[in-house]
Amino acid sequence: MISKQTSQALAKGIEVYLAMRRDKKHEDYLKSKPQKKKNVVSKGINIRLASIVKRLTDKSEAVKLIEKAKKAKDQTALVFQQQKYHNFLELLDADVVDTELSELKAENLQFVSELEAQHKPANWLDEWAIKAKDISFATHVAKLTHSSSKGSSILDSSLSSDKRYLTTNLLGDPEIDTASSNAASLPVADILKVEHNGFSVLDCLKAEDVSFFAEFTDDKEQIAKWVQGLKQAYDSDIKQSYFLSKQVFFPLGDQNYHLLLPLTSSSLAQALHNEHKQYFEDEQSLARQQRNNGKFSATPVVSYPNKAKYAVTRSKGNVTVHLNVSGLNKERNGFLYLLSSQPPGWQSKGKSYCGLDYKALYKALSFLSKNELRDLNKYLKLLKNRELSDSQPARAAAITKKVQAIIHALFDEVMLANTVEETNWTKASKLTLPYQLLFEPYRDDEQATAEKLAGKWQTVISKDFARWLNKQLDERQLKLGTIHLELWAKLFSQELRSFIAIQEVSK
Numbered sequence: 001m002i003s004k005q006t007s008q009a010l011a012k013g014i015e016v017y018l019a020m021r022r023d024k025k026h027e028d029y030l031k032s033k034p035q036k037k038k039n040v041v042s043k044g045i046n047i048r049l050a051s052i053v054k055r056l057t058d059k060s061e062a063v064k065l066i067e068k069a070k071k072a073k074d075q076t077a078l079v080f081q082q083q084k085y086h087n088f089l090e091l092l093d094a095d096v097v098d099t100e101l102s103e104l105k106a107e108n109l110q111f112v113s114e115l116e117a118q119h120k121p122a123n124w125l126d127e128w129a130i131k132a133k134d135i136s137f138a139t140h141v142a143k144l145t146h147s148s149s150k151g152s153s154i155l156d157s158s159l160s161s162d163k164r165y166l167t168t169n170l171l172g173d174p175e176i177d178t179a180s181s182n183a184a185s186l187p188v189a190d191i192l193k194v195e196h197n198g199f200s201v202l203d204c205l206k207a208e209d210v211s212f213f214a215e216f217t218d219d220k221e222q223i224a225k226w227v228q229g230l231k232q233a234y235d236s237d238i239k240q241s242y243f244l245s246k247q248v249f250f251p252l253g254d255q256n257y258h259l260l261l262p263l264t265s266s267s268l269a270q271a272l273h274n275e276h277k278q279y280f281e282d283e284q285s286l287a288r289q290q291r292n293n294g295k296f297s298a299t300p301v302v303s304y305p306n307k308a309k310y311a312v313t314r315s316k317g318n319v320t321v322h323l324n325v326s327g328l329n330k331e332r333n334g335f336l337y338l339l340s341s342q343p344p345g346w347q348s349k350g351k352s353y354c355g356l357d358y359k360a361l362y363k364a365l366s367f368l369s370k371n372e373l374r375d376l377n378k379y380l381k382l383l384k385n386r387e388l389s390d391s392q393p394a395r396a397a398a399i400t401k402k403v404q405a406i407i408h409a410l411f412d413e414v415m416l417a418n419t420v421e422e423t424n425w426t427k428a429s430k431l432t433l434p435y436q437l438l439f440e441p442y443r444d445d446e447q448a449t450a451e452k453l454a455g456k457w458q459t460v461i462s463k464d465f466a467r468w469l470n471k472q473l474d475e476r477q478l479k480l481g482t483i484h485l486e487l488w489a490k491l492f493s494q495e496l497r498s499f500i501a502i503q504e505v506s507k
Contacts, residue, residue, distance in 0.1 A: 002212075006196050006199055007211045007212040007214075007215070009197070010196050010199070010201055010212040011212045011213075011215035013194035013195070014201070014212075015121055017190060018119045018121060018124055021119060021187065022115055023078045026081075026115055027078040027081050029111060029115075030045050030078075031081050033047060042107070046084050048104055049101075049104060052101050053088050056092060057091060057092065063091065066088060066091075067084075121215075122222070125213075126222070126225075128188050129188070131185040132185070132229050132231070132233040133229075133233075134180050134185035135178060135179070135180050135186070135189045136233065136234070137155055137177070138177055138326075139154065139155055139168050139177065139265055139268075140153060140156060140263035141153045141264065142245065143312075143326060144263070144264035144325060144329065144336070145263065145264060146244040146245070149242045149244040149245055150181055150240075151261075152238075152240050152241075153179035154263055156168050168268050171268065174270075175267055176267065177326045177328040177329075178327035189233070189327060192230065192233055205227065206234065213227075241261055245261055246261065247259055248260045248262060269328075269332065270331070270332070272337055273332050273337060276304065283299055284299065284301065286299070287299035288301055304339060305340065306340035307337055307340065310335065310337075311335055312325055313334035351417060353417050353429060353431060354429045354430075356430060357430050357432070358432060361413065361414075361435070365409060368410075369409040369410075372405045372406045373473070376399070376406070377473050377474055379399065380473065380478050381474070381477065400491060404495060406469070407495045407496075408495070411495070411499050414438060414439055417439060418439060418440070423440075424443065425440075426440045426443070427445070433451050434456075434460040434461050436448070437452070437457050438496075458497070458500075459493070462493040462496065465488060466484075470484060
């Protein structure tokens with residue numbers, strides 16, 4: 001049995017929900033555009049009233065001011081629309097007589113009176129409890145396969161699991177979705193989900209404790225009808241497929257099959273949605289901004305690359321149809337998010353340079369560093385077009401960083417090539433001696449030792465790189481010359497010394 005406090009709180013929760021629903025309908029009735037059906041105009045009270053005031057008075061400017069008025073921060077949307085209604089009426093003389101005005105005021109009074117009566121808990125439950133037959137609480141929703149499907153949705157309460165597979169029951173406390181064969185019946189589901197201290201209306205119905213209904217009526221027969229109607233949301237063993245459902249034949253052997261009906265787990269989709277959503281909150285947004293600006297952030301940046309978005313439902317004009325599928329589908333704006341299931345990218349083996357000369361290395365570098373080369377070229381052109389000096393410290397540092405990226409691409413290619421060949425492979429290669437030492441600086445044979453003592457091989461490679469880089473850039477427009485050749489060679493020489501030192505130590 002639930003406590004009296006919980007019982008009263010659940011009853012209050014139902015009243016609050018119905019009051020919010022009532023106020024929303026009242027607000028829409030006042031502010032919406034007038035609707036004409038069978039020569040009868042309804043809704044759009046404020047728009048119609050403004051038109052009447054303009055016809056009966058010469059206060060068009062005052063009407064415009066009321067129409068353009070903005071809602072105050074401390075006002076509810078309904079109070080704002082009610083205030084506009086009264087402000088329009090105040091522009092009319094108290095003794096004005098007009099048939100259209102009288103009919104509009106009478107229509108408004110009748111609507112408000114009927115709306116109030118409809119949303120009294122006892123009256124509302126009399127009308128809506130029976131509609132629970134359209135509702136099912138589920139983890140797997142049939143309409144996520146096709147929004148017009150009338151197949152049964154399933155509430156997965158299984159306990160078996162296998163950690164090799166991601167299943168709904170591994171979530172621990174999955175969010176339960178609300179599926180409906182008729183979207184107009186979904187307010188019943190909202191009532192069933194009203195909760196207090198971990199107890200929902202649905203939980204109480206299942207436990208056959210409906211004491212909270214006594215807050216609305218003393219008529220036990222009336223309460224029994226509500227309970228009988230609401231129970232249909234969960235107490236049904238009738239399951240059906242539909243021609244829009246997917247089906248899979250699963251082989252059992254001996255030409256026997258199980259016919260499986262795959263259903264999308266809305267609870268699992270919601271867990272994924274909530275996981276992604278948290279990375280668009282302020283903390284993550286700030287961390288991403290810091291990363292993009294090259295600045296430190298104590299918050300790790302999390303991303304899900306190659307994520308796909310699948311539209312289950314979509315908007316038609318200004319009308320959203322997400323509710324036609326389920327309650328949680330509305331929260332996801334009608335989308336399911338799919339993680340990439342691509343296999344790992346294979347790292348191709350390095351190219352063998354045993355039978356090639358050094359020109360092949362630079363040809364490969366042109367392709368490997370095409371993005372870095374384009375970036376450097378654009379930056380140098382920007383400086384030239386704006387007549388900015390590239391020797392200014394910040395700009396010089398930017399140029400250095402871009403050139404270093406190209407140099408490191410070359411060193412990566414060298415390291416990759418060494419994984420293909422055996423040690424000392426460069427001795428039998430067609431590479432010139434300086435490039436043999438670039439690939440294998442740790443060689444200690446007589447020829448290599450003599451070249452190292454001469455101390456010129458690094459200079460040869462540095463100058464080759466500088467000439468190659470100048471040719472890759474727009475020499476004519478940028479007017480690249482000796483100064484740039486010397487700069488590229490100097491940067492390469494510095495990086496080369498570090499690269500060689502690391503290679504020799506590792507051997």
